[in-house]
Amino acid sequence: MVEHRPWNDIIAYAILTFGVFIVAFPVYLALIASTHDAATVVGGNMPLSPGSHTLDNYYRAIFVGGSRTSREPVGHMLLNSLISATGIAVGKIFISILSAYAVVYFRFPFRKTAFWIIFVTLMLPVEVRIYPTYKVVSDLHMLDTYAGLILPLIASATGTLLFRQFFMTVPDELLEASRIDGAGPFRFFKDTLLPLSVTTIAALFVIQFIYGWNQYLWPLLITTQDSMQTIVTGIKKMLTTTDELAEWQLAMATAVLAMLPPVAVVVFMQRLFVRGLVETEK
Amino acid sequence: MEKSAFFNSKLLPYLLLVPQLIITFVFFYWPASQAVWQSFLREDAFGLSSEFIGLENYQALLAQPEYYKAMLTTLVFSSLVAVLSLSIALLFATQADKNLKAAPVYKTLMIWPYAVAPAVAGVLWIFMFHPSLGTLARPLRWMGFDWNPLLNGNHAMTLVVMAAVWKQISYNFLFFLAGLQSIPKSVLEAGAIDGAGPMRRFWTIVFPLLSPTTFFLLVVNIVYVFFDTFGIIDAVTGGGPAGSTTTMVYKVYADGRLGGDLGSSAAQSVVLMVIVIALTAIQFRYVERKVQY
Numbered sequence: 001m002v003e004h005r006p007w008n009d010i011i012a013y014a015i016l017t018f019g020v021f022i023v024a025f026p027v028y029l030a031l032i033a034s035t036h037d038a039a040t041v042v043g044g045n046m047p048l049s050p051g052s053h054t055l056d057n058y059y060r061a062i063f064v065g066g067s068r069t070s071r072e073p074v075g076h077m078l079l080n081s082l083i084s085a086t087g088i089a090v091g092k093i094f095i096s097i098l099s100a101y102a103v104v105y106f107r108f109p110f111r112k113t114a115f116w117i118i119f120v121t122l123m124l125p126v127e128v129r130i131y132p133t134y135k136v137v138s139d140l141h142m143l144d145t146y147a148g149l150i151l152p153l154i155a156s157a158t159g160t161l162l163f164r165q166f167f168m169t170v171p172d173e174l175l176e177a178s179r180i181d182g183a184g185p186f187r188f189f190k191d192t193l194l195p196l197s198v199t200t201i202a203a204l205f206v207i208q209f210i211y212g213w214n215q216y217l218w219p220l221l222i223t224t225q226d227s228m229q230t231i232v233t234g235i236k237k238m239l240t241t242t243d244e245l246a247e248w249q250l251a252m253a254t255a256v257l258a259m260l261p262p263v264a265v266v267v268f269m270q271r272l273f274v275r276g277l278v279e280t281e282k
Numbered sequence: 283m284e285k286s287a288f289f290n291s292k293l294l295p296y297l298l299l300v301p302q303l304i305i306t307f308v309f310f311y312w313p314a315s316q317a318v319w320q321s322f323l324r325e326d327a328f329g330l331s332s333e334f335i336g337l338e339n340y341q342a343l344l345a346q347p348e349y350y351k352a353m354l355t356t357l358v359f360s361s362l363v364a365v366l367s368l369s370i371a372l373l374f375a376t377q378a379d380k381n382l383k384a385a386p387v388y389k390t391l392m393i394w395p396y397a398v399a400p401a402v403a404g405v406l407w408i409f410m411f412h413p414s415l416g417t418l419a420r421p422l423r424w425m426g427f428d429w430n431p432l433l434n435g436n437h438a439m440t441l442v443v444m445a446a447v448w449k450q451i452s453y454n455f456l457f458f459l460a461g462l463q464s465i466p467k468s469v470l471e472a473g474a475i476d477g478a479g480p481m482r483r484f485w486t487i488v489f490p491l492l493s494p495t496t497f498f499l500l501v502v503n504i505v506y507v508f509f510d511t512f513g514i515i516d517a518v519t520g521g522g523p524a525g526s527t528t529t530m531v532y533k534v535y536a537d538g539r540l541g542g543d544l545g546s547s548a549a550q551s552v553v554l555m556v557i558v559i560a561l562t563a564i565q566f567r568y569v570e571r572k573v574q575y
Contacts, residue, residue, distance in 0.1 A: 008480070012377040013384070019374045019451075020391045026406040026448065027398075029417055033409065044415045095302040102298035106289050114299050121310050122562065127509045127531050128554050131538045131547055132313035132320065140308075152309040160302065172287040185289045214399035216513035217535065232399045236517050239405065248409065255402050262397035270390060274456065277396075 027259065034058070034253035041248045053249065061253040074254050077231040080149075081213055082261070084230060087150035088212030089205045096159030096204075097197065101189060103160070104167040105175070122157045126218055134221050144228045149219055153212065158280050159204055165279070166200045167193070203276030206269050210262045231258040314555070320548035339549040348525060349533070349550075356529040359443065360507035364500060367447040371454030372496075376484065378455075379462040389459065396452040400510050404517025407445035431519065435526025438519045442527050445518060446511045453506075454499050461495035462488065501565045505558070530554060 033041050036051035062075040102108075103115050126133060133152050142148030170193065178188045219230045229237070235258060238251040266273050321339050325332040343349050374392060378385050395403070410418045413430045422429040431437040465488060473483045512531055515521060521528040521536055528536065531554065538547030 009380065009382060012380045012382055015377045016374060016382075016388045016392075019370075019377075020388065023392060023395055023448070023451065026403075026410055027395075029410055030406050042415050044420060046415070046417060048417070095305060098298040099302040102295040104285055106291060106295035106298075108292070108295045111295070114303065117311075118302060118306060121306055124310070124314060124555055124558060125505075125509045127512060127534070128551050128558065129310075129313045129317050130535065130551075131544060132316035132551075133309060135316065136308065136313050151305060155305045155309040168285070172285060175285075175287040179287075185291055185294055188289075210397050214397075214401075214513075216399060216401040216516070220516075221539075232401050232513070235405050236401055239517075248415065251405065252409065255405050258402050259398050262399070263394050266394050266397040267390060270393070274393075277453075277456065278460065 027256075030252045030255050033249055034256050036249055038247055038249050041252075057249050057253045058257075061250045061257065074231060074234060074257055076227065077229050077234045078257060080146075080228060081230040081232065081258075083146055084149040084215070084219070085209050085212035085261075087146060088153050088215075089208035091150055091154040092156070092159045092208050093201055093204055095154060096157075097163050097201070100160050100163035100167055101193070104164055105185070105188075118157045118160050120157075121155055122161070126152060130217065130221065137222055143222050144225050148222050149215075149228070149230070150212075153215065153218060159208070162200065162204055162280055163197070166197060170196060199272070199275070200279075202269075203272045203279065205276075206265055206272045207276035207280055209265060210273075213262050234258075317548045317551045317555075320544060321552045323548075324545050335545075339545045343546055343549050343553075348528075351525060352528050352530050352533045355439075355525075355527065356508070356531075359439065359446075359511075359527075359529055360504050362443045363446045363450065363507045363511070364503040366443070367450040367454055367503060368496065368499060370447065371451045372458050372492075374451070375455050375458035375462055376488075378459055392455050393452045395449055396456075398449060399513060400446075400449060401513030401517045403445050403449045404442075404514040407441060407448070407514075408518045411441050411444075433523055435523055438523055438527050442511070442515055442518050445514045446507065449514070450503060450506060454503070457495055457499055458492070461492050465491050498565070501561060505561060508554075508558070 032048060032050055033046060034057050035054040036046060037053045037056075040046055040051060061073070062078075063073050099114075099118060103111060137143060137148045137152060140148075142151070174192055175188060178192055183191065213230075214232060215230065216232050216236075220233045220236075223229050223233065231254065235251055235254045238254060239246045239248075322334055322336060323332045324335045324338070378388050378392070382388070398406075408416075408431075410416050411429070411431060413419055413423075413432055419429050428434075429437060431441045469487055469491070470483055473487050478486065508529070508531055511529070512535070515527055515529065515532050519527045521532045530550065534547050534550045534554065537543045537550065
């Protein structure tokens with residue numbers, strides 16, 4: 001900043017620390033709750049320091065499941081979330097890098113039409129067309145399958161637009177040079193374009209993984225068997241029994257487990273995350 | 283923008299497009315057109331028979347006081363969340379934009395809630411403010427405030443707004459910070475030489491230069507409140523008490539699933555589609571302006 005005043009920095013630190021406190025407090029409470037036994041949490045006088053039931057709670061949440069709610073243990077839900085989030089990310093990258101390649105590097109009739117057909121999907125999130133999509137998936141016998149969890153969420157244009165934008169910045173000389181070297185469309189894609197796109201792919205993967213992991217409404221609708229639940233839908237179901245019976249300490253342990261993978265992705269791959277976030281919004 | 287160098291294969295581009303086009307048609311266009319079609323039908327409760335009834339679903343919808351209530355709820359909810367999360371994020375971003383040694387650390391500490399699922403965020407907030415066991419509900423009661431989001435509609439709305447704002451601050455923070463950092467320092471120095479203090483510089487230089495970011499974020503936030511907050515509402519209140527947190531999107535879900543009224547649900551879907559398309563159109567007009575800017 002222009003003038004340097006020490007108190008200015010102090011105010012900034014104070015406000016930011018307060019901000020971090022607001023942001024972290026709900027999660028801190030969840031962490032604490034996941035270390036106490038049921039009675040302490042439900043009693044309404046939970047201390048703000050960790051308790052002694054950490055291992056017990058997490059063990060029960062992951063491997064055993066709630067005793068009163070007879071829900072699936074969370075370990076399996078974590079696996080379901082991992083499979084569907086990875087599937088959504090990989091699937092979206094796969095179909096969109098191919099279609100972006102076609103739209104940018106080829107000239108063919110209906111090229112613009114194809115682009116617009118894909119582009120329009122940007123406008124309508126799955127929540128708007130939820131029941132008809134449910135019907136389609138059920139007619140295709142994909143309820144309670146990974147395909148049903150993954151495929152409908154892949155139908156969107158963000159990836160295609162991102163790759164299209166990136167391909168436009170790749171110098172034309174590269175294509176001309178590869179053509180002189182005798183490379184066809186496959187060779188150019190594999191040896192030139194794909195290596196150049198690695199960062200874009202990684203950034204898109206990070207964003208889509210978080211998006212897929214955090215899905216709620218869609219998995220809630222199309223999974224009827226507990227064995228196909230994802231962890232985000234599982235937490236809510238732990239709390240649907242009457243409040244006195246809900247095992248909050250297990251629900252909070254589950255919440256912590258549900259937050260861990262995507263938060264770790266953001267913290268440890270911050271560069272890619274920021275890039276993916278900013279570029280998918282262009 | 284077009285490439286000047288390209289391949290001339292006849293069949294290959296179509297093959298490359300096939301996977302995305304199939305998925306888009308099966309899971310996007312087909313269901314979307316079904317929603318439009320269904321909104322003109324009346325189905326019995328078991329979905330066995332249906333008859334064409336024209337605009338009756340829309341007429342019934344517009345005659346429903348609950349629908350106007352849901353519209354109003356959506357309006358209140360989205361304006362509160364957008365205004366609060368934007369201003370709080372802007373405050374934090376302006377502080378992080380100062381030349382602080384620890385700024386990168388604070389940035390990391392501010393952005394991670396983006397990764398928390400809306401439904402999980404909802405669970406965290408209801409746990410904090412649960413009337414009987416919430417850690418923060420206790421002091422409220424102790425001060426003589428009859429806090430009960432499970433029974434009181436205004437309390438429920440407050441809680442849902444807080445959870446939604448909490449989750450959105452990180453996103454807005456990130457974009458505001460990027461916007462602030464792209465403002466040339468020379469402009470601020472010129473302002474300082476002319477004798478403008480920090481506050482004056484903020485309101486007359488920084489804030490106007492930031493307006494494209496703010497406007498972009500406003501649209502994104504409204505879309506966020508419309509759709510992504512479904513998980514928060516479902517986890518915190520389930521649309522209640524007495525429909526006081528039922529937004530338009532939540533009503534599409536509730537009427538179709540719990541009420542089994544698919545025709546009305548489809549009509550609501552169509553209304554929402556129109557709103558989203560309008561919002562997107564606004565956003566695109568703005569994006570064009572940004573390019574000139």
